[in-house]
Amino acid sequence: MTAVLVREEIAEAGIRLLREHGFEVDVEGDSDLAETIGRYDAIVIRSATKLTSDLIERGERLKVIGRAGVGIDNVDVEAATRRGIVVANAPESTVVSAAEHTVGLLTALARNIPQAHAALKQGRWDRKKYGGIELADKTLGVLGFGRIGQQVARRAAGLGMRVVAYDPFVAPERFRELGVERVESVDDVYAAAEFLTLHLPLTDETRRGVDASALAKMRDGVRIVNAARGELLDEDALLDALRSGKVAGAALDVFSSEPYSGPLLELDNVVATPHLAASTEEAQDRAGLIIAEQVAAALEGGLVTNAVNIPVIGAEDLEVLGAYIPLAAKLGRLAMELAEGRVEELHLTYFGSLAQYDTRLLTVAALNGAFQGRSDQPVNYVNAPVIAADRGVVVREERQRSSRDFTNLVRVEALSDGQAFRVAGTTIGKDDRQWLVNALGFELDMELAPLLVFFRYDDVPGVIGRVGTLFGEAGVNIANMTVSRTRRGGQALMALSIDTPAPPELVEQLHGDFEDARFISLR
Numbered sequence: 001m002t003a004v005l006v007r008e009e010i011a012e013a014g015i016r017l018l019r020e021h022g023f024e025v026d027v028e029g030d031s032d033l034a035e036t037i038g039r040y041d042a043i044v045i046r047s048a049t050k051l052t053s054d055l056i057e058r059g060e061r062l063k064v065i066g067r068a069g070v071g072i073d074n075v076d077v078e079a080a081t082r083r084g085i086v087v088a089n090a091p092e093s094t095v096v097s098a099a100e101h102t103v104g105l106l107t108a109l110a111r112n113i114p115q116a117h118a119a120l121k122q123g124r125w126d127r128k129k130y131g132g133i134e135l136a137d138k139t140l141g142v143l144g145f146g147r148i149g150q151q152v153a154r155r156a157a158g159l160g161m162r163v164v165a166y167d168p169f170v171a172p173e174r175f176r177e178l179g180v181e182r183v184e185s186v187d188d189v190y191a192a193a194e195f196l197t198l199h200l201p202l203t204d205e206t207r208r209g210v211d212a213s214a215l216a217k218m219r220d221g222v223r224i225v226n227a228a229r230g231e232l233l234d235e236d237a238l239l240d241a242l243r244s245g246k247v248a249g250a251a252l253d254v255f256s257s258e259p260y261s262g263p264l265l266e267l268d269n270v271v272a273t274p275h276l277a278a279s280t281e282e283a284q285d286r287a288g289l290i291i292a293e294q295v296a297a298a299l300e301g302g303l304v305t306n307a308v309n310i311p312v313i314g315a316e317d318l319e320v321l322g323a324y325i326p327l328a329a330k331l332g333r334l335a336m337e338l339a340e341g342r343v344e345e346l347h348l349t350y351f352g353s354l355a356q357y358d359t360r361l362l363t364v365a366a367l368n369g370a371f372q373g374r375s376d377q378p379v380n381y382v383n384a385p386v387i388a389a390d391r392g393v394v395v396r397e398e399r400q401r402s403s404r405d406f407t408n409l410v411r412v413e414a415l416s417d418g419q420a421f422r423v424a425g426t427t428i429g430k431d432d433r434q435w436l437v438n439a440l441g442f443e444l445d446m447e448l449a450p451l452l453v454f455f456r457y458d459d460v461p462g463v464i465g466r467v468g469t470l471f472g473e474a475g476v477n478i479a480n481m482t483v484s485r486t487r488r489g490g491q492a493l494m495a496l497s498i499d500t501p502a503p504p505e506l507v508e509q510l511h512g513d514f515e516d517a518r519f520i521s522l523r
Contacts, residue, residue: 001022001023001024002022002023002024002041002042002299003023003024003025003026003039003040003041003042003061004018004023004024004025004026004040004041004042004043004044004295004299005026005028005036005037005039005040005042005043005044006018006025006026006027006028006044007028007029007033007043007044007045007046007049008029008044008045008046008048008049008068009027009029009046010044010046010068010284010287010288010291010292011284011285011286011287011288011289013285013288013289013292014044014068014288014289014291014292015027015288015292017289017292017293017296018292018295018296021296021299021300023041023042023296023299026040033049033055034054034055034058037055037058037059037062038058038059038060038061039061040059040061040062041061041062041063041064041299042062042063042064042065042066042295042298042299043059043062043064043065043066044066044068044291044292044295045065045066045067045068045074045075046067046068046069047069047071047074048074049074050074051065051074051075051076051080052076052079053076053078053079056076056079056080056083056085057079057083059083059085062080062083062085063084063085063086063298063299064085064086064087064088064294064295064298064299064304065080065085065086065087065088066088066089066291066292066294066295067087067088067089067090067291068089068090068093068287068288068290068291069089069090069093069094069278069287070089070090070091070093070094070098070278071089071202071229072087072089072308073202073229075087077308077309080309080382081309081382081383081386082383082386083383084378084379084380084382084383085382086298086304086307086309086310086382087307087308087309088291088294088295088298088304088306088307088308089291089294089306089308090286090287090290090291090294090306091147091306092147092286092290092306093278093283093286093287093290094148094277094278094283094286094287095147095148095151096151096282096283097277097278097279097280097282097283098148098151098227098277098278098283099148099151099152099154099155100155100280101227101253101273101276101277101278102148102152102197102199102225102227102277103152103155103156103159105225105227105251105252105253105271105273106135106140106156106195106197106225106251107135108251108271109195109223109225109249109250109251109271110132110133110134110135110195110223111130111132111133112129112130112131112132113271114271115130115268115271116130135156135159135160135161135195136159136160136161137160137161137162138161138162138194138195139161139162139163139164139192139193139194139195140152140153140156140161140162140163140164140193140194140195140196140197141164141165141166141189141190141192141193141195141196141197142163142164142165142166142180142189142197142199143165143166143167143186143189143196143197143198143199143200144167144198144199144200144201144228145165145166145167145170145174145175145180145199146167146170146199146201148199148228149165149167149197149199150174150178152197152199153165153178153180154178157178157179157180161195162181163178163179163180163181164180164181164182164183164188164189164192164193165180165181165182165183165189166182166183166184166185166186166188166189186209186214187217190214190217190218190219191217191218191219192219193218193219193222194219194221194222194223195222195223195224195225196218196222196223196224196225197224197225197226197227198210198224198225198226198227198228198229198232198233199228200228200229200232201229202229202231202232206229206232207231207232208231208232208233208234209232210224210232210233210234210237210238211234211237212234212237212240212241215237215238215241215246215247216246218246218247220245220246221245221246221247221248222246222247222248223247223248223249223250223251224238224247224249224250224251225250225251225252226250226251226252226253226254227251227252227253227254227277228254229254230252230254230255230256230257230258230260231256233252233256235255235256235262235264238250238264239263239264239267242264242267242269242270243267248269249269249270249271250264250269250270250271251270251271251272252264252270252271252272252273253272253273253274253275253276253277254275254277255275258274258275259274260272260274290306294306294307303318307382309382310361310364310381310382311358311360311361311363311364312361313357313358313360313361317357317358320353320354320357321354321357321359321361321362323427323432324354324362324408324410324427325361325362325365326365326434327410327425327426327427327434327448328348328362328363328365328366328369328410328412329365329366329368329369330369330425330434330448330522331366331369331410331411331412331423331424331425332346332365332366332367332368332369332370332412333369333370333372333522334369334412334423334436334439334448334452334520334522335370335412335413335414335421335422335423336369336370336371336374336414337518337520337521337522338414338421338423338439338440338454338518338520339414339415339416339419339421340416341374342416342417343370343393343414343415343416344392344393344394344415344416344417345393345394345395345396345414345415346366346367346370346388346393346394346395346396346412346413346414346415347396347398347412347413347415348362348363348366348395348396348397348398348410348411348412348413349397349398349399349400349410349411349413350362350397350398350399350400350408350409350410350411351399351400351401351402351403351406351408351409351410351411352401352402352403352406352407352408352409353407353408354399354408354409354410355399355400355401356401359397359399360397361381362410363395363397364381364384364385365381366410366412367384367385367387367388367395368380368381368384370384370388370412370414371384371387371388375387405437406426406437407426408426408427409424409425409426409437410424410425410426411423411424411438412424421440422438422439422440422441423436423438423439423440424436424437424438424439425437425438425448433447434447434448435447435448436448436495439454439493439495440454440456440493441486441493442484442485442486442492442493443484444482444484444493444495445482446480446481446482446495446497447480447497448497448522449479449480449497449498449522450521450522450523451497451498451499451500451501451519451520451521451522451523452495452496452497452498452519452520452521452522453495453496453497453498453502453517453518453519453520454493454494454495454496454516454517454518454520455467455493455494455510455514455516455517455518456491456492456493456514456515456516457491457492457494457514457515457516458490458491458492459485459487459488459490459491459492463492463494464481464483464494466513467494467496467510468481470506470509470510471496471498471502471506474502474503474505474506475500475503476498476499476500476501476502476503476506477498477499477500478496478497478498479496479497479498479499480496480497481494481495481496481497482494482495483495501519501521502519507519
């Protein structure tokens with residue numbers, strides 16, 4: 001029975017969903033994970049559990065790791081990817097909570113609310129000391145304009161703030177839609193911001209990116225909010241800037257090491273909360289339910305929309321591309337089989353309206369098909385690109401808007417020892433039948449089937465009849481046949497789909513009769 005370990009607490013609705021899908025669910029947070037992880041097909045965690053490469057190696061049955069939250073810093077994604085394990089998170093679950101907490105910190109920082117509260121509780125009525133400043137008409141700089149950054153900008157605009165933001169990975173149109181000024185560099189944000197909020201992912205480039213040199217570029221008296229990742233800030237440099245007055249105040253929900261008890265908490269111009277941005281009842285319930293859905297989809301072979309190590313496409317794109325995913329997989333397998341597995345380069349080309357979409361998932365599907373049965377480990381959509389890279393196979397993707405004869409066309413070309421093995425296909429009809437329209441340089445017209453046979457030969461009379469006779473005598477039914485030729489009397493290609501595998505003696509005879517005969521299984 002498929003077993004799921006829920007290592008950290010999630011919403012009861014999430015656990016119930018997993019059980020409704022027929023999975024055995026263990027809720028266990030105290031066991032020795034190194035000893036027990038090998039029993040499970042999936043594991044659900046939050047931020048406390050660290051899944052290192054060693055632990056992942058012990059998870060012999062693992063197919064999916066579900067992180068009930070946004071970040072995946074506590075998962076060795078590379079190790080999981082090499083093992084073909086899907087890593088999924090719940091990025092949408094905490095967006096509202098994190099954005100609201102950021103705005104709460106922003107307001108608390110501007111009006112000294114926590115300090116005034118603490119003073120009053122201690123019996124001091126310090127109205128003059130904690131008066132604060134207004135947010136209206138101030139400039140908020142947003143570093144990182146993803147989901148949370150955009151929601152913070154939307155709320156800040158509602159407070160009457162001018163918002164400037166930098167994110168090279170977000171289209172300019174999105175900035176305009178939200179009424180946000182898009183600047184060209186991080187330094188432009190530093191120069192403009194009276195308040196600065198961080199919403200960057202944690203990478204080698206961003207780690208401690210807000211350091212002493214960055215702080216020196218900011219306006220005197222800037223106020224900084226960080227509810228994203230503690231390691232985005234150089235805390236020692238921030239401490240110095242707060243003491244000197246270069247930074248007027250900071251509101252921090254995250255720290256480089258947690259729980260934090262360092263010197264920043266001793267400063268009166270620092271507002272701090274213990275990593276609460278995502279800690280609302282709604283966000284926690286949402287995260288648990290979303291990750292349960294993702295885990296169930298991964299275990300049942302469905303689309304994992306929040307996978308971090310598989311290309312993810314939106315629902316609207318999927319409506320168009322969905323039918324071409326299995327087609328790309330079969331064409332990848334067919335091209336690899338025609339090249340007999342010896343491939344230096346795979347070239348994927350998408351023609352027609354497909355070229356308007358993000359086709360990365362189609363490319364991964366083609367790689368998944370290509371390496372089936374050609375690796376000493378299971379191949380799936382997660383690790384197929386890694387296997388290609390490990391084997392030194394160059395993968396190229398190209399899109400062309402025009403397609404001479406078809407609305408959409410997928411072409412896969414396997415390059416091997418100076419030869420090109422090219423196949424192309426499309427879908428036909430309301431049921432999206434997968435159609436082979438080109439192979440080995442010949443135009444064809446036949447439905448892709450699990451068992452295919454290809455013959456290249458000189459175009460002379462009697463070949464078709466002889467092939468039909470040989471298959472008939474061997475008791476193998478030919479389901480479909482198509483023949484193509486370069487010119488009369490030139491080279492011809494015969495393609496067959498057959499109902500049952502050809503017996504060895506028939507394969508041997510046809511290899512003797514034809515210079516180029518290929519029996520291919522796409523099963």
